[in-house]
Amino acid sequence: MTPAPTHAPQPTDVPAQAVRARCALITGITGQDGSYLLELLIGKGYSIHGILRRSSSFNTGRIDHLYVDPHLRLAQAAGQMTLHYADLTDAGSLAKLVRQIEPDEVYNLAAQSHVRVSFDMPVYTAESVAMGALKLLEAVRDYEVITGRDSDPAARVRYYQASSSEQYGKVRETPQCETTPFYPRSPYAVAKVMAHHATVNYREAYGIHASCGILFNHESPRRGETFVTRKITRAVGRIKLGLQPRVYLGNLEAKRDWGFAGDYVRAMWLMLQQSAPDDYVVATGRTLAVREFCELAFAHVGLDYRDFVAEDARYRRPSEVDLLRGDAAKARRMLGWEPTTTVEQLAAMMVEHDLELARREKTLRDAGHATERQRGPE
Ligand code: NAP
Ligand code: F7E
Numbered sequence: 001m002t003p004a005p006t007h008a009p010q011p012t013d014v015p016a017q018a019v020r021a022r023c024a025l026i027t028g029i030t031g032q033d034g035s036y037l038l039e040l041l042i043g044k045g046y047s048i049h050g051i052l053r054r055s056s057s058f059n060t061g062r063i064d065h066l067y068v069d070p071h072l073r074l075a076q077a078a079g080q081m082t083l084h085y086a087d088l089t090d091a092g093s094l095a096k097l098v099r100q101i102e103p104d105e106v107y108n109l110a111a112q113s114h115v116r117v118s119f120d121m122p123v124y125t126a127e128s129v130a131m132g133a134l135k136l137l138e139a140v141r142d143y144e145v146i147t148g149r150d151s152d153p154a155a156r157v158r159y160y161q162a163s164s165s166e167q168y169g170k171v172r173e174t175p176q177c178e179t180t181p182f183y184p185r186s187p188y189a190v191a192k193v194m195a196h197h198a199t200v201n202y203r204e205a206y207g208i209h210a211s212c213g214i215l216f217n218h219e220s221p222r223r224g225e226t227f228v229t230r231k232i233t234r235a236v237g238r239i240k241l242g243l244q245p246r247v248y249l250g251n252l253e254a255k256r257d258w259g260f261a262g263d264y265v266r267a268m269w270l271m272l273q274q275s276a277p278d279d280y281v282v283a284t285g286r287t288l289a290v291r292e293f294c295e296l297a298f299a300h301v302g303l304d305y306r307d308f309v310a311e312d313a314r315y316r317r318p319s320e321v322d323l324l325r326g327d328a329a330k331a332r333r334m335l336g337w338e339p340t341t342t343v344e345q346l347a348a349m350m351v352e353h354d355l356e357l358a359r360r361e362k363t364l365r366d367a368g369h370a371t372e373r374q375r376g377p378e
Contacts, residue, residue: 283326
């Protein structure tokens with residue numbers, strides 16, 4: 001049974017405490033960006049609902065600290081956050097959740113987000129990335145119609161779509177901005193292009209307050225360990241402490257515009273606070289080759305990357321994106337957004353974090369526990 005809508009404007013004589021907190025639904029809450037966005041929204045007093053997909057092992061490692069970190073006000077954080085089992089491939093679970101939660105803001109961050117893996121799993125990638133976005137947009141559209149929120153501009157649900165610089169693919173102009181044409185080079189990017197256009201279409205066709213953030217690569221100590229920056233910084237920590245001899249990488253010449261994930265989730269939130277929906281590039285404007293990121297990361301611990309980085313064709317992609325550099329002038333102008341972290345600071349932050357992980361691993365190894373890990377070809 002769907003609860004009665006609570007989004008309607010409150011009468012002026014209702015006491016302030018009776019006005020409900022803004023409510024956000026986050027798909028991908030257990031991922032890198034979801035965890036930073038969750039922290040941001042907790043700080044802003046939101047009531048947050050997140051989608052958790054069923055796994056045979058624990059997949060809440062990035063958000064578990066919100067239950068135990070006293071700096072995040074344990075009781076409040078626990079009360080503000082609710083996790084629900086659902087999946088982007090399951091339209092019914094999404095529609096039911098949107099009706100139950102009655103969100104003011106929906107952040108669609110969930111995805112099979114690994115570009116290399118998308119060549120191995122193109123259909124599932126399209127199911128989660130492209131069809132997943134469409135299913136969620138449909139859930140929002142139906143909910144708005146059923147509750148009448150579609151006819152009250154102040155009550156419209158605000159929707160964020162996690163678009164990607166990968167959509168630019170084989171670029172013919174640099175830097176890339178909101179009007180640069182898309183030329184996707186992977187099943188992941190193809191699927192993101194569809195999700196992007198679907199979001200724009202729902203905005204234009206149904207008036208949904210839907211915005212796309214075209215985010216360039218953003219990293220952090222919470223980055224998945226098979227993305228290249230984290231793979232490098234994990235290796236730096238382990239090599240420095242003698243836990244592994246070298247790291248194998250694919251294309252060292254690819255160039256990316258790398259920023260800090262904590263900065264980028266702020267841009268997502270800012271987009272949904274605008275009176276009109278729109279699309280924005282979020283980027284630092286600087287680009288570095290993978291080789292240069294290696295140089296930075298290894299130099300942070302006094303090592304020369306050339307002594308420890310080896311190439312392995314397994315990590316190359318069938319079709320590559322050679323160069324990305326974003327122009328975030330519109331986000332700066334319209335949202336007042338600026339990145340606060342340089343790529344040098346980012347590399348240092350990640351290496352410091354991963355040195356600490358390596359220290360713990362070494363302690364375990366020295367105490368006789370096995371620490372070797374198997375990796376796939378990502
Ligand atoms: P991430 O760390 O890989 O997190 C992906 C999240 O999606 C995880 O919570 C994952 O759950 C969830 N997920 C995957 N498949 C799902 C499904 N079928 N149903 C429900 N949830 C599912 O990705 P991220 O770096 O935080 O990126 C967030 C979003 O931004 C993604 O859509 C990504 O494609 C996009 N993006 C990322 C970047 C970047 O540089 N990070 C740049 C542009 C766009 P589990 O934890 O259970 O795996
Ligand atoms: O690769 C090269 C690789 O996997 C970056 C996702 O968050 O950002 C991410 O996609 C570059 C590529 O990120 C290895 O060929 C070399 O040129 O860290 P990545 P990505 O493919 O740019 C975008 C914006 C997203 O939207 C995605 O969701 O590094 N590279 N050697 C390698 N990459 C990996 N993973 N592993 C290597 O060994």
